[in-house]
Amino acid sequence: MLTGKKIIVGVTGGIAAYKSCELVRRLISLNAEVVVIMTASAQKFVTPLTFESLSRNEVITNMFPPDKFVSTRHVDLAQWPDLLVIAPATANIIGKIRAGIADDMLSTVLISTTKLVLICPAMNVKMYENPIVQENIKYLSKYGYKFLEPEVGDLACRDVGKGRMPEPPTIVEEIVKLLGIKQDLKGLKVLVTAGGTYEPIDPVRVITNRSTGKMGIALAKAAKLRGAEVTLICGQTIVPSPEGINVESALTSGQMLQKVRAHFNECNVLLMAAAVSDYRAKVTSDKKLKKEARGRTLELTETKDVLAEVTKEKGKRIVVGFSLETEKVLENARAKMKEKNLDLIVVNSPEAIGAEENKVTLLFKNGKKKELPKMSKEKVAQGILDEVGRLMKR
Numbered sequence: 001m002l003t004g005k006k007i008i009v010g011v012t013g014g015i016a017a018y019k020s021c022e023l024v025r026r027l028i029s030l031n032a033e034v035v036v037i038m039t040a041s042a043q044k045f046v047t048p049l050t051f052e053s054l055s056r057n058e059v060i061t062n063m064f065p066p067d068k069f070v071s072t073r074h075v076d077l078a079q080w081p082d083l084l085v086i087a088p089a090t091a092n093i094i095g096k097i098r099a100g101i102a103d104d105m106l107s108t109v110l111i112s113t114t115k116l117v118l119i120c121p122a123m124n125v126k127m128y129e130n131p132i133v134q135e136n137i138k139y140l141s142k143y144g145y146k147f148l149e150p151e152v153g154d155l156a157c158r159d160v161g162k163g164r165m166p167e168p169p170t171i172v173e174e175i176v177k178l179l180g181i182k183q184d185l186k187g188l189k190v191l192v193t194a195g196g197t198y199e200p201i202d203p204v205r206v207i208t209n210r211s212t213g214k215m216g217i218a219l220a221k222a223a224k225l226r227g228a229e230v231t232l233i234c235g236q237t238i239v240p241s242p243e244g245i246n247v248e249s250a251l252t253s254g255q256m257l258q259k260v261r262a263h264f265n266e267c268n269v270l271l272m273a274a275a276v277s278d279y280r281a282k283v284t285s286d287k288k289l290k291k292e293a294r295g296r297t298l299e300l301t302e303t304k305d306v307l308a309e310v311t312k313e314k315g316k317r318i319v320v321g322f323s324l325e326t327e328k329v330l331e332n333a334r335a336k337m338k339e340k341n342l343d344l345i346v347v348n349s350p351e352a353i354g355a356e357e358n359k360v361t362l363l364f365k366n367g368k369k370k371e372l373p374k375m376s377k378e379k380v381a382q383g384i385l386d387e388v389g390r391l392m393k394r
Contacts (some may be wrong), residue, residue: 001225001382002032005179006081009034010106011051013041016088016122016165017084021046023087023168024054030172030225030378035060035077037106039093063105074105078112082179086110088122088165091133097145098136116178118146125161132247137357139188141208148174176225184389186227191267192220193260193274193306196268197253201298202285209275210353213237215322216273218381220245223271231267233259236259252278253303257310264310272307273346279303310392311341320344320384325350333363343391346384362387 007027011020020036027034031377036051037060048059060077072363086093086106097119102108110117121128121137128134128150137147148171151164166174177183194216198206198262213234220232223241231246235256241247250256253276264270279300289296321342323333329347347361359374362384372383 001174001181001222001378002027002030002179003033005083007032007034007175008077008081008084008109009036009051009055010084010086010089010093010110011038011042011046012034012086012088012106013039013044014088014090014092014122014165015045017042019165019168020087021054021201023085023171023351026168026172027175028055031376033057035080037061037077037109039104039106041090059210060105063108074108075112077105078109079115079390081113081115083116083118083175084110084113085118085120085171085175087118087120087171089119091121091123091127091130094119094121094133094136094140098139116146117144118148118174118178120148120165120170121163122165123150123163125159125163128161128163135317137195139334146174146178165274167243169242173225173244179227182389183227185223185269185385185394186337188228188268188392189266190220190223190228190230190269190271191233191260191263192216192223192230192271193233193235193250193256194220195237196275197235197256197277198251199253199277199280199303200284201281202204202287207277207279207281207300208236210278210293210350211236211275212239212354213274214239214354214356215352215358215377215380216271217242218377219271219273219384222378222381222385223269226389228269231263233263233274235276250274253280253306257306260306260310264313264317267317269320269392271320271384271388273322274306275324275354276306277303305340307340307342314341318343318388320346322346322348324348324350326350330361330363330369333361337363337365344384344387360384 005314012285034055035057096107102111148166153161153164195213196209198208215350220230224230233248233250250259282299282301325332333347345363352358360372362370
């Protein structure tokens with residue numbers, strides 16, 4: 001999503017500095033290159049080593065570091081990024097920018113830059129509402145500085161009001177918009193499924209498909225960043241559910257069908273990345289089954305096919321399915337696409353399960369085929385959504 005983008009994160013001296021660690025982590029996860037500049041006060045809250053570990057770059061803390069050639073380093077830094085984000089931004093740094101004060105590395109870089117600057121104020125509600133602070137914000141806004149308003153809530157000083165630094169996902173979303181990343185899904189409702197389902201045999205044992213949920217969650221995150229309103233229905237996954245997205249749980253195939261049906265009528269796009277079990281035990285036991293010397297026969301019955309069921313009333317929705325086969329790969333995938341009335345099917349292999357990267361083939365309803373090279377699942381998600389955008393004629 002942010003591959004090739006360079007971002008400076010300026011961290012000033014507020015308690016919300018700890019949130020900036022998560023901000024940096026999220027930017028790195030989107031493949032941005034990040035350099036952190038910290039004020040002296042910021043270092044009282046979080047150490048430079050923390051940010052160096054997260055960004056894998058040197059953290060800039062000193063205007064004149066000993067034993068280093070600095071010369072015009074502030075000018076070089078000012079022109080290096082695509083965007084500078086100040087988070088948290090104290091009343092002090094906002095006032096410095098307004099007054100043109102350059103008395104440390106961060107303020108000097110800010111006065112030297114011609115690049116986009118996003119300021120995320122974080123302070124006590126009374127400080128934020130102070131007329132001088134508000135006047136400074138209005139003044140800087142007229143000169144092209146971008147502000148992300150603080151959130152309302154509990155503050156460190158135990159006051160309640162407007163002053164909390166926006167959460168890292170909100171800041172990342174704003175950075176994506178400012179950098180002109182595609183917003184081709186804005187205004188659309190996208191339904192995504194992820195992870196595997198479990199079909200109980202007894203209270204202990206289950207029938208399942210191998211799945212980590214990584215691909216589905218990558219799709220949900222990418223769709224949100226591209227402006228969509230996303231609902232994610234999760235089976236069993238090994239990765240945390242993304243913030244800022246409506247997430248619902250569906251642990252069995254029956255629950256998955258129920259949840260997808262409940263949201264299908266209102267969605268514009270369904271991305272069915274979940275690995276739903278094809279079979280369940282015909283009879284389940286409410287007690288743990290004991291081993292028997294003569295063995296045990298388990299009778300299976302097919303589960304209802306979620307895609308086949310919901311696409312009976314497909315309408316104008318775009319529906320994307322996934323296919324994982326070990327033989328007659330493309331032939332079986334095309335048959336599945338036709339049978340389930342899909343617009344696009346993503347063909348991958350068992351090697352993708354649990355891996356960080358994936359190599360997929362996209363098959364389209366009109367017979368066309370497109371191969372994506374092996375790359376991270378985040379980039380695969382972007383490739384799939386590129387095609388969804390085209391199908392939606394966005």
